Amino acid sequence: MHVLSIENITKSFDGLQVLHGISLHVDKGEAVAVIGPSGSGKSTLLRCATLLERIDTGSISYGGEPVAWDAPAGENGKAAKSVYAGKNELHAIRRRFGLVFQSFHLFPHLSVLRNLTEAPVRVLKIPKERAKEDAMRLLEKVGLSDKAAAYPFQLSGGQQQRVAIARAMALSPEILFFDEPTSALDPELTGEILKVIRTLAAEHMTMVIVTHEMAFAAEVADRVIFMDEGRIIEQGTPKEVLEHSENARTKAFLRKLSDN
Amino acid sequence: MQQALSYIGSVIATLSGGLGQTLLLFALTILISLPLGLLVSLGRMSRFAAVRIPIKLYISIMRGTPLMLQLLFVYFGPFYIFGPQFTYGRFTAAVIAFGLNYAAYFAEIYRGGIQSMPRGQYEASAVLGFTRSQTFFRIILPQVIKNILPATTNEVITLVKDTSLAQVIAVVELFRVAETTSSAQASVYPLIIAGVFYYIMNYVVAWIMERAEKSLSYYSA
Numbered sequence: 001m002h003v004l005s006i007e008n009i010t011k012s013f014d015g016l017q018v019l020h021g022i023s024l025h026v027d028k029g030e031a032v033a034v035i036g037p038s039g040s041g042k043s044t045l046l047r048c049a050t051l052l053e054r055i056d057t058g059s060i061s062y063g064g065e066p067v068a069w070d071a072p073a074g075e076n077g078k079a080a081k082s083v084y085a086g087k088n089e090l091h092a093i094r095r096r097f098g099l100v101f102q103s104f105h106l107f108p109h110l111s112v113l114r115n116l117t118e119a120p121v122r123v124l125k126i127p128k129e130r131a132k133e134d135a136m137r138l139l140e141k142v143g144l145s146d147k148a149a150a151y152p153f154q155l156s157g158g159q160q161q162r163v164a165i166a167r168a169m170a171l172s173p174e175i176l177f178f179d180e181p182t183s184a185l186d187p188e189l190t191g192e193i194l195k196v197i198r199t200l201a202a203e204h205m206t207m208v209i210v211t212h213e214m215a216f217a218a219e220v221a222d223r224v225i226f227m228d229e230g231r232i233i234e235q236g237t238p239k240e241v242l243e244h245s246e247n248a249r250t251k252a253f254l255r256k257l258s259d260n
Numbered sequence: 261m262q263q264a265l266s267y268i269g270s271v272i273a274t275l276s277g278g279l280g281q282t283l284l285l286f287a288l289t290i291l292i293s294l295p296l297g298l299l300v301s302l303g304r305m306s307r308f309a310a311v312r313i314p315i316k317l318y319i320s321i322m323r324g325t326p327l328m329l330q331l332l333f334v335y336f337g338p339f340y341i342f343g344p345q346f347t348y349g350r351f352t353a354a355v356i357a358f359g360l361n362y363a364a365y366f367a368e369i370y371r372g373g374i375q376s377m378p379r380g381q382y383e384a385s386a387v388l389g390f391t392r393s394q395t396f397f398r399i400i401l402p403q404v405i406k407n408i409l410p411a412t413t414n415e416v417i418t419l420v421k422d423t424s425l426a427q428v429i430a431v432v433e434l435f436r437v438a439e440t441t442s443s444a445q446a447s448v449y450p451l452i453i454a455g456v457f458y459y460i461m462n463y464v465v466a467w468i469m470e471r472a473e474k475s476l477s478y479y480s481a
Contacts, residue, residue: 052383094389105380108481109402119388122398151479171388 001064003175003206004049004097009058009082011044015175018044018241020230021058026175029204033211033221034236041230042210046179049208050099051090055082062096095124098168102180104160107151112139112163113148116170123224124171131170138166142196158189163197171210176200178209182216194219214257218242226250271441271450278437279457284353285423285433286461290416292359297366304371315367322364328425331357335429354426362419369411373404406476413469420461434458 004026006123011019018041025033034042047053049060051067059082060067071080084090091256100243107115116135120126126134139145142162145201152160161181168176178197182190185240189214200207209216216240226233226249234247245251278311303315330411335353337344363407385395424435438454 050387052386091389091391095388097387099387101380101384105378105382105384107381107384107399108479109406119390123389124396153480167388204469 002026003030003063004047004208005059005061006045007059009045009048009055009060011041011048011053011055017096018230019048019055022227022230022232024049024208024225024232026208028174028206030223031201031205031207031209031221032223032225033209033217034225034227035211035214035217035241036227036233037256039229040227042227043179045227046099046177050097050177051094052087052099053060054084063092065093065096067093069188095171096171096174098171098176100161100165100168100178100181103184104152104157104164106160106164106167108152110151110184111148112144112150112152115152115163116167119167120170127247135166138169139163141169141199142166143192145230151191156189157185157210158192161185161193162196165193165200169200175208176246177208178207178211180212182211182213185207190215199206212257213256228253268449268453271447271453275434275437275439275450275453275457278432278434281351281426281432282423282470283461285351285358285431286420286428288355289358289362289419289423291361292355293366296300296359296363298370301370301374302366304367305374317366322361326359327361327422328428330361331425331429333357334360348381350429350431351427353429354431358419358422358426362415364416369408369415370404372411373408374400376407377403403481406473409469409473409476413466416465416469417462420465421458424458432453445465 002025004024006022006024008021008023009019010017010021017073022045024045034045036042044053048055055068057070057080059069061069066085068082068084071083073080081139085093107118110118113132113135116138117128117131120131120134121128136145136148139148141167144159144162145164147155147159147163152163155163161184165176165181181197182193187192194213194215197207197209197216197220207220209221211217219238221238223235224238225235226241226245228245228249233249234241234245241250242254245254300315300319303311304319306312306315331354334357335350338348381399381403382395386401390399423433426433427436427439430436434454434457438450441450
């Protein structure tokens, strides 16, 4: 059973098609890096997977629990919009994944500790004391246990992003998505995020990382997916895609990156 | 000197009678319009046109016509339209008119605050599994309150002074007492003392709101 199954999904914004039939299956313990030029649809793919956007057609499921599926074709033979599970089912499925945003989106009015405990306490109804203990353990893991009482504005960008990772982990998701986790950071701060992600990978956390940072893809990923213009162009081990790709578009993209 | 002091003392005593009504009108208006304004702002942002459009119209009328006219309308309107059995006290009419009027202004302040919240706060809440109401009351509203506090202070200070309009429907509040005392005694002191009363009330309002702002300054977005 895949942790995440995405089957042939499409998505358009105002008539502009951003995803052209993407399929993606992620297994337990796998770390997948999604790379590609900006506008290739990687972030939209992530937003569809995390229910922030609704797909047009195709299907999504988590551990066999359906999120959305293809509707029977309409009378005119045209594919109708995918059908989504009910509100309660979707609410339950949201617990299965976590998302780390490019610009963190921490709650500025809550302390670092409360940022981590609020969802476990309110959503999972975990007792406050236990949620606090869990949160402290997570903060230790990301090297910020001394910042529990601080507020997000008092932290550096790298620290904020580490809090955001811990916040996502606080709900013990089966799969963790990262949407360009270092793009909003100064280059010298990417190292600390990479370190955290490496730790998670060593613990076999299932992850999908959309990134511009080739170090992430090369070091952490079991599989690299190259996307361009709303399609998956190729995928394979980091070595296959990043070093020995035969694909002209992949090679052009990688060349451009190394030129910069 | 002695005489002047005892005169001023008697004016203060007289005005204090009206002060009670002013304070009560002020407090009831705040109590009604702050929560009502929040409801109105949510209705104003509703995705259902059947809710949104009437509320938009209500806000537009409340802001587009004089409060003095609204007071007269609320007090005399039902009487003229439905007949003499539809009548209520002057003070009640004033509370209704002020509550409705200020709710419209507060609604627009809330709306500005709510709409300026970054979308990321909603998205982070959604991904963490918060329900819509948890997101609103635990994540969005606390931040909105901090952001709208200065604009709210302005409105509350205006309300303190606006309570004097209630005298058009003969509510015996501070301003009316000051006015009648002034003309009865052919003296300017009642007006001056009333002015001092209003000033002190607003001084207190500003002080309280400043404290509130300070207590929310423990973080910045």
